[in-house]
Structures are given as C-alpha cells and as structure tokens.
Amino acid sequence: xxxxxxxxxxxxxxxxxMIIILIFPLFLAGGISFTDxxxxxxxxxWIGLENYxxxxxxxxxxxxxxxxxxxxxxxxxISVVLGLCAAMLLNSLRFGADIYKTIxxxxxxxxxxxxxxxxxxxxxPTLGIVNNFLANGCGGVRxxxxxxxxxxxxxxxxxxxxxxCENNMDFPYWLKEKGTAIWTICFIGIWxxxxxxxxxxxxxxxxxxxxxxQAAEMDGAKSTWEQFKLVxxxxxxxxxxxxxxxxxxxxxxxxxxxEILTKGGPSKTTYVMxxxxxxxxxxxNLTSIGAxxxxxxxxxxxxxxFFQRYVxxxxxxx
Amino acid sequence: MQAxxxxxxxxxxSILIIGAIVVLLPFYMMxxxxxxxxxxxxxxSGGLIGAQEVQTFPVCVKTGYSEETCTTKPYIYNYWFAFExxxxxxxxxxxVIVTLSIFIIQVLVAMPCAYALAKLRFYGREFVFSxxxxxxxxxxxxxxxxxxxxxxxxxxxxxxxxxxxPWTISVFGIFLMRQFFMTVPDELIDAARMDGMGEYSIVWKxxxxxxxxxxxxxAIFSVVAHWNDYFWPRMVIxxxxxxxxxxxxxxxFRGGIDSDEFGPMMASIVTVTVPLIVAFIIxxxxxxxxxxxxGMK
Numbered sequence: 001x002x003x004x005x006x007x008x009x010x011x012x013x014x015x016x017x018m019i020i021i022l023i024f025p026l027f028l029a030g031g032i033s034f035t036d037x038x039x040x041x042x043x044x045x046w047i048g049l050e051n052y053x054x055x056x057x058x059x060x061x062x063x064x065x066x067x068x069x070x071x072x073x074x075x076x077x078i079s080v081v082l083g084l085c086a087a088m089l090l091n092s093l094r095f096g097a098d099i100y101k102t103i104x105x106x107x108x109x110x111x112x113x114x115x116x117x118x119x120x121x122x123x124x125p126t127l128g129i130v131n132n133f134l135a136n137g138c139g140g141v142r143x144x145x146x147x148x149x150x151x152x153x154x155x156x157x158x159x160x161x162x163x164x165c166e167n168n169m170d171f172p173y174w175l176k177e178k179g180t181a182i183w184t185i186c187f188i189g190i191w192x193x194x195x196x197x198x199x200x201x202x203x204x205x206x207x208x209x210x211x212x213x214q215a216a217e218m219d220g221a222k223s224t225w226e227q228f229k230l231v232x233x234x235x236x237x238x239x240x241x242x243x244x245x246x247x248x249x250x251x252x253x254x255x256x257x258x259e260i261l262t263k264g265g266p267s268k269t270t271y272v273m274x275x276x277x278x279x280x281x282x283x284x285n286l287t288s289i290g291a292x293x294x295x296x297x298x299x300x301x302x303x304x305x306f307f308q309r310y311v312x313x314x315x316x317x318x
Numbered sequence: 319m320q321a322x323x324x325x326x327x328x329x330x331x332s333i334l335i336i337g338a339i340v341v342l343l344p345f346y347m348m349x350x351x352x353x354x355x356x357x358x359x360x361x362x363s364g365g366l367i368g369a370q371e372v373q374t375f376p377v378c379v380k381t382g383y384s385e386e387t388c389t390t391k392p393y394i395y396n397y398w399f400a401f402e403x404x405x406x407x408x409x410x411x412x413x414v415i416v417t418l419s420i421f422i423i424q425v426l427v428a429m430p431c432a433y434a435l436a437k438l439r440f441y442g443r444e445f446v447f448s449x450x451x452x453x454x455x456x457x458x459x460x461x462x463x464x465x466x467x468x469x470x471x472x473x474x475x476x477x478x479x480x481x482x483x484p485w486t487i488s489v490f491g492i493f494l495m496r497q498f499f500m501t502v503p504d505e506l507i508d509a510a511r512m513d514g515m516g517e518y519s520i521v522w523k524x525x526x527x528x529x530x531x532x533x534x535x536x537a538i539f540s541v542v543a544h545w546n547d548y549f550w551p552r553m554v555i556x557x558x559x560x561x562x563x564x565x566x567x568x569x570x571f572r573g574g575i576d577s578d579e580f581g582p583m584m585a586s587i588v589t590v591t592v593p594l595i596v597a598f599i600i601x602x603x604x605x606x607x608x609x610x611x612x613g614m615k
Contacts (some may be wrong), residue, residue: 006517007440010430015446017427017487022453025464032464039470086337089330096331102602103338106345109598109605111546113565114591117572118344121351121580129347132362191341199606253459255549260569274459274549281463282553294463298456305455 026298032291039287051292063268064276064293068252070182071272075189075251080243082190083197088232090198091205101202104195112192116257119188123174131171138165178266185270188257193250197243204239208232245308249301273297348591351584355392359580368392375399377579396581397589400571403582406589408560409567416481416563417544421537424488429529432495433521437507447496453489459549466553476561480554485544491536498532499525538608545594564590 033051037044055061086104090097107115122128137143138161147161148154156162164171174184212231221230255274258264264271264279273293281290346366351359354368355375370391378388378399388395400406434440435447458465465484466475474480502525510524526533548565555561562570571586598605 007434007438010434010438010517011446013427014431014487014492015449018449018453018489021465021484021487022456022458022461022489025461025468026456028464028467029461032467039467089334093330094327100334100338102599103341105602105606106595107341108609109542110595111565111568111591113548113568114348114587115344117568117587118348122344122347127359127362129343129362196609249457253457259552260572277463278553282466287467290463294460298460301457301460302455
C-alpha cells in the first residue's frame with residue numbers, strides 16, 4: 001500500500017459537513033424542543049415536555065397528525081398500486097409503451113408548484129374544465145357513470161351528481177370545501193407520484209426471467225392472475241419494499257401543494273406536518289413548538305426506514 | 319386467437335389513454351391558458367389555442383403602455399406582458415446559479431470521500447462509512463428548521479449561501495460514487511501510482527473519467543431536485559426578489575385566482591416550467607435513469 005495521508009484531506013470536508021449540516025441539527029432540534037426559545041430571543045428557559053404535551057393535546061396538532069396520516073395512508077398504497085398496474089400494462093403492450101411512459105413520467109419531472117397552480121385552475125368551479133365537463137354531462141352518460149348510478153344501491157335521483165345538476169350546477173369547489181380538499185390534495189399527490197413508481201416497477205419487471213412463467217404454466221398456473229400471484233408479485237418483493245419506503249418518505253414531506261393551494265385549510269383538514277413546521281416556526285415565530293414537530297417528524301421517518309431495513313428486508317427475499 | 323389478442327390490446331390502450339388524458343389535463347390547461355385571451359379563459363371557450371383575434375388589452379393600457387403596443391394577438395401579448403411584469407430571466411438565472419453551485423460543490427466534496435472509502439485503507443474507514451449510511455436516513459427537508467435557525471444566527475438568511483449551503487453535502491452522492499468506485503479495478507489505480515501520480519490526480523484524472531455515467535445520473539437527479547425545490551427557498555428567502563428561484567417566481571406570478579389577468583400569469587409559469595420539461599423530453603432515457611437510480615430525496 002501507500003503511506004500518504006491523502007485520505008484525511010479526502011474525507012475531512014465530507015465529515016465536517018455531515019456533522020454540521022446533518023447531525024448537529026438533529027440535536028439542535030431536540031434541544032430547542034424542550035425550551036421556550038423563539039428566534040430572536042436573548043434568553044431561553046427549559047420547559048421540559050410542555051411543547052410535546054401541547055402537540056398531543058391541542059386540537060390543531062391532533063388535526064395535523066390526522067391530516068398527515070390521511071395523506072400518507074391514501075397516497076402511498078394508491079400510487080404504488082397504480083404504478084404497478086401501469087408498469088404491467090405497459091410491459092404487455094405490443095406498441096406505444098414508450099409514449100405512455102413519457103407521459104406518465106412528466107408529472108415527476110415538472111415543477112410541482114407550477115402543476116399545483118395548473119390543477120387549481122383545472123379544478124376551479126367557474127374557470128376549470130373539470131366542473132365544466134361535469135356540468136355539460138348532466139342527464140347524460142357522464143352522470144350515469146360518474147354519479148355511480150350503475151351501482152344497484154345508488155338511487156339515481158339522490159346521487160351526488162344528480163343533486164349537483166338539480167341545484168344549478170352546484171359542483172364542488174374541490175380545493176376549498178371541507179369535505180373534498182384533503183382528497184383533492186391526495187389526488188394531486190397520487191397524480192405526481194405514480195409515474196415514478198411505474199418506472200421502478202418497469203425496471204423490476206425486466207429482471208424477472210421468462211423461464212419462470214413457463215415453469216408456472218407447466219405447474220398449472222394458466223391464467224394471468226395465477227401467474228401474477230405465483231411469479232410476478234413474489235419476484236417484485238424487493239422492488240415493492242423499495243417503492244413503498246421511498247414513496248412514504250416523500251409523501252410525508254408534502255408541502256408545495258398545501259402551501260400554494262390550501263394553506264392547511266379549510267378548518268385544518270389539510271394541515272400536514274411540513275406545513276405546520278413552516279407556519280408555526282417561520283411565519284408565527286414559535287420556534288420551539290416547530291422544533292417539537294420536527295422531532296416527531298424525524299422520528300416517524302427514522303422508524304419507518306429502520307423498519308424497512310431490518311424487519312421486512314429479511315422476509316422479502318425469496 | 320388473433321382477434322382475441324387484438325381486443326385485449328385495444329382494452330389496454332383505452333385504459334392507458336384515459337390515464338394519459340388525466341395526467342395531461344393540467345399541462346393542457348396551463349398551455350391553453352397561456353395562449354388565450356381573458357374572455358376565452360373565463361368562458362371556457364376557444365379550445366386549446368383560442369381564436370387569436372387581434373385586440374387591445376385594457377390591463378396593458380392601464381399599466382401605461384401605448385394603445386399601439388397593447389393591440390396584438392393574445393398569445394403574443396401574454397408572453398410579452400409576462401416578461402414585462404416580472405424579471406423572469408433573472409429567476410431562471412438564479413435557478414441555474416443555485417443548482418449548478420450545489421451540484422459542483424456536491425461533487426467536489428463527495429468524489430474524494432467516495433474514493434477514500436472505496437479504495438484507500440485507513441483507520442476508521444468502517445466508522446466513516448457507517449456514518450454515511452446513518453446520514454442517508456436523514457431527510458434534509460425534515461431538519462429544515464434547525465438549519466434555518468443556524469443560518470439565521472449566522473446572518474445568512476436572504477443570501478445565495480442560504481440557498482446553497484445546506485445541500486453542499488450529498489451523502490447519497492458519496493454512497494453512489496463509492497459503490498461505483500468499488501467496481502473499478504485496483505490495477506488501474508496501481509498503474510497510475512506507478513506512473514508517479516499523486517492521490518489527488520488519481521481522483522480527478524483517473525477516477526472521474528471512469529465515473530462519468532454515474533456522475534451524469536447523479537447530476538440529473540441533483541439538478542432536477544433543486545430546480546424544482548420550493549420548500550427550502552420559501553424558508554430562507556423572505557423578500558429579496560433578486561434571489562428568487564423559479565418556484566418562488568411562480569408563487570409570485572400567481573397572486574391568487576382573483577388576480578386581474580390569467581393569460582400572462584400562466585405564460586410566466588409555462589416559461590419557467592418549460593426548460594426542464596424540454597430537457598426531459600430530449601434526453602428522457604437519461605432522466606428516467608438518473609431520477610430512479612438515485613431515487614432518494
């Protein structure tokens with residue numbers, strides 16, 4: 001080997017930056033969360049767990065946890081399943097797969113903030129094409145399909161679509177109404193995330209040897225569904241684990257759509273954690289409570305990742 | 319059998335086309351609004367590009383431009399007025415400055431470290447590597463608040479440094495490069511040493527050229543992530559328009575649904591969004607590779 005001391009100069013910058021930028025802030029957030037510090041204060045006082053008590057007792061923060069959980073629980077499974085379905089559909093196409101792939105990947109690339117504004121207009125009650133499309137469909141096929149009139153238990157005179165048509169085209173103001181805002185935000189989240197998952201699944205699918213399908217067929221798995229259960233799904237185990245973890249971590253960090261579209265409202269139904277940190281700590285200068293939210297947030301993410309790395313990872317290998 | 323297969327293919331395409339329409343809906347809305355006149359936008363008429371009738375735009379006249387300047391086709395007016403109202407080139411420049419600085423510093427820090435971790439033997443190497451692995455778990459957006467406090471204490475809020483500093487260390491970059499360097503044969507490095515090359519020149523003259531594909535993927539990942547990032551600039555840039563990155567510019571253009579004219583607003587948003595999308599469409603294979611290979615954020 002060689003006797004140079006080069007390695008010290010090679011690793012020192014990285015180590016110093018890791019400590020200052022990534023590790024120290026963890027302790028700083030932890031420390032501040034036990035005090036009443038606000039940015040600009042000269043002194044601070046140790047107040048123990050008060051910030052955390054507030055977090056788990058005050059309505060606002062309970063709603064924050066609720067909104068974050070709803071968003072993650074809705075967006076992660078749907079965008080993963082959609083990604084998988086899209087990947088399998090594309091994989092079985094004879095032609096045109098590349099075009100769909102490009103289109104579905106566009107939302108991943110595009111600046112989310114810009115797309116959020118575009119969605120805001122698309123879903124706007126008077127300017128948007130969505131509500132316009134719905135209004136033009138009153139009494140027609142669209143009402144039948146989207147109003148779920150084809151379900152035996154839905155009364156066609158009582159469906160949401162029919163009622164809206166009757167009340168002078170009173171379709172929802174998707175982003176501003178308490179009942180729809182969080183679901184609309186979730187929808188935009190899914191719209192943005194599924195293309196990414198699709199591409200990861202496409203990569204996973206190319207890794208499955210063709211012989212496995214032939215073997216499965218010989219063992220009597222004739223239908224597509226049986227082959228999926230027997231071969232595709234188990235073989236995609238590691239991909240799925242990776243996709244779920246990445247999507248969850250990204251989903252937890254949702255901020256752009258909330259800040260520009262709902263500001264956490266109406267009545268805190270979309271008040272997710274990242275937005276809460278921003279609003280409390282930066283806009284209202286309540287630094288210590290922001291730090292407490294940060295600690296809980298980081299806690300969630302670390303638990304999730306450890307869970308992935310050490311618990312499930314052992315079981316997905318076939 | 320043949321017919322059955324065609325029907326199956328047809329079904330798949332119809333499902334995918336519906337999906338594609340939903341995916342493209344906001345893009346359509348965005349482009350369409352940026353081309354049409356205010357009346358056409360408000361009455362939802364005119365299809366994608368509108369009638370493009372020459373007309374005089376009242377908001378433009380009110381702002382103080384001559385009637386002659388303000389009489390033109392909607393799409394020309396929208397884009398022209400967008401550039402008149404906001405320093406769009408400045409925002410794009412800032413985007414380029416910030417993303418490039420971040421990427422260059424990330425590489426300068428990560429490459430030597432990755433090389434040392436992959437190819438040099440020294441005391442504490444395992445410890446440094448496990449530190450890297452631990453840091454991989456920390457989402458930088460998650461620790462934004464303590465970082466903001468540190469920058470505020472240092473008086474750096476509202477500066478380029480605030481936009482760049484927190485991203486100078488990419489543990490993912492280190493990890494990725496290390497994995498890549500592990501595959502480079504030791505003989506190559508030994509040969510370079512025999513030729514009398516120092517460790518520094520080995521990193522930049524031997525390792526760097528071999529790592530170009532990985533570096534390119536990482537570059538795309540890094541640039542896309544930071545070009546699109548809104549959260550961090552929103553935290554640290556409070557009012558100084560000269561430092562606005564493209565997403566902050568977008569936020570400024572929006573000004574609310576009640577703003578006077580949607581055409582120029584959407585034109586600004588399209589202008590700021592388009593460079594990355596065009597780059598993606600031109601080099602989509604590389605982009606998809608880069609973003610998924612390094613699918614961590």
